[in-house]
């Protein structure tokens with residue numbers, strides 16, 4: 273039966289050229305739309321994750337186990353610099369930077385603002401965060417920086433100070449003593465993330481340690497993996513390495529940036545809902561086409577049954593027809609989708625309403641879809657699968673046919 | 683051993699309030715290798731009887747035995763297999779598959795039977811030649827005349843090497859030459875390959891080939907006679 277089915281199925285498909293092309297056209301349309309949308313999703317999620325994590329939090333952070341829920345000064349890790357160095361040595365990974373965090377009131381001669389003071393290792397901070405690279409005036413901290421500070425550009429504007437000016441800060445240290453100091457602004461950065469540009473200031477970890485009476489303690493060690501896929505493995509090796517250290521938690525970026533994950537999930541949910549609607553619409557169009565085609569061939573099917581074909585042979589024929597039709601839609605849809613998506617992945621893509629997202633997650637104002645085998649095949653394969661499922665009902669109707677009655681049908 | 687035995691077959695059709703008699707207590711035995719003609723006026727039940735014998739329709743009552751098997755009791759699947767391997771049908775309305783060429787229509791049943799491609803192609807060509815359709819192999823039914831389609835239908839029925847051929851008006855659209863060519867082919871298959879033929883016909887020329895002539899009226903058999911068939915002229 274097999275080769276007769278394919279030839280016969282193929283010919284049957286073209287009995288109603290226009291009807292078949294309409295259905296195939298619906299498949300091509302939805303398949304190319306799916307290829308584009310899924311590629312865009314891949315591209316934008318990756319960009320969102322990269323850009324957000326690159327800016328500040330890194331892929332992984334080591335913290336006191338209570339720090340995530342309750343970021344108090346006293347939830348800290350001992351000997352933070354030594355621990356960071358140990359990680360660098362043992363993991364043979366330079367992208368590790370120790371940090372300490374404090375809050376203070378920053379004052380210039382005429383204004384005061386609450387800020388977050390971050391103590392960093394000047395040599396390594398640039399390997400876990402993009403901020404050192406985003407200094408647009410002055411310079412970043414150096415190896416031996418002591419009473420120097422780098423602040424966000426908005427903060428500098430608000431305080432009405434520029435590089436070279438002095439800034440006074442007042443906060444409380446780990447032992448609840450006053451933490452106060454006078455530092456010189458050596459640079460301002462512009463991360464593009466409003467919160468950071470308005471609130472963040474960075475000093476060297478040594479200076480932070482002295483001013484905030486930390487005694488070598490710190491709050492986090494940020495780690496950046498080579499790529500997003502390597503994060504889970506890296507996290508596991510860090511955990512194995514430090515399993516004896518009490519009160520320590522190794523946090524995945526999904527824990528560090530729950531908003532990012534939620535945003536991605538929300539976007540995925542709404543996108544998949546749309547895809548589902550699209551797929552169901554195509555499936556219904558296939559159902560309609562195949563049902564019509566089965567009904568109008570009742571007489572012919574009756575003849576075939578009279579000749580000795582079983583309903584199962586006939587339903588296989590109908591499914592083979594659907595298979596050919598959806599293969600056509602699959603191949604052409606992937607081809608069209610690929611061409612469109614590839615073009616947009618080169619020139620970029622913009623849609624209205626994107627700015628909000630862009631600002632929130634530090635995205636460029638153009639999106640670049642990322643084509644990969646999954647984004648290319650996933651949608652079209654699901655459409656083809658749904659189409660085949662949709663042809664089951666018309667195919668089962670053949671089991672009800674009686675040869676004589678069917679042959680009398682017009 | 684008898685090949686086909688019908689016992690007290692009854693079949694009625696309902697059309698609105700009207701009840702139409704298709705078959706009325708038909709008893710008939712056809713032995714293997716017989717060449718039978720069914721004749722009778724339009725509506726006398728010839729097609730209905732052929733359909734019952736071929737397992738296309740189940741009678742309301744009565745029994746149909748074929749080589750000892752009650753085919754009226756068979757399930758759809760085995761019945762389909764029985765038709766596929768044992769019976770060749772020539773339908774009154776040809777019923778060719780419109781998207782297939784003459785050659786492909788003839789090959790169709792063989793293909794379902796699982797006959798190898800080269801073999802069935804050769805066989806289909808030979809049979810099309812025998813029914814006088816050389817050069818028409820690649821035409822679709824719509825590109826053939828009624829008589830040509832009828833001959834393709836005949837070719838399809840005999841190509842699968844059935845033991846029994848049920849033919850419903852196989853010469854209705856044929857001229858004298860074509861119909862005697864066809865009947866000679868049937869006689870030849872009957873004599874040399876012991877294929878059983880049951881042919882429903884109004885055509886006197888066809889009846890002349892039969893060894894046995896059964897007349898029907900109002901769903902009943904009104905006469906059943908043996909006769910000396912005219913012989914193959916070749």
Ligand SMILES: Nc1ncnc2c1ncn2[C@@H]1O[C@H](COP(=O)(O)OP(=O)(O)OP(=O)(O)O)[C@@H](O)[C@H]1O
Nearest residue numbers: 695697702703704723724725726727728729730731
């Ligand atoms: N499915 C059906 N529904 C209603 N009546 C039917 C049906 N099939 C057959 N009949 C009736 O049964 C009777 C016998 O029909 P059948 O087709 O067997 O006649 P026939 O001898 O083959 O006639 P013809 O020479 O015109 O082909 C007719 O009166 C016909 O109208």
Ligand SMILES: [Mg+2]
Nearest residue numbers: 728729774850
């Ligand atoms: Mg008839």
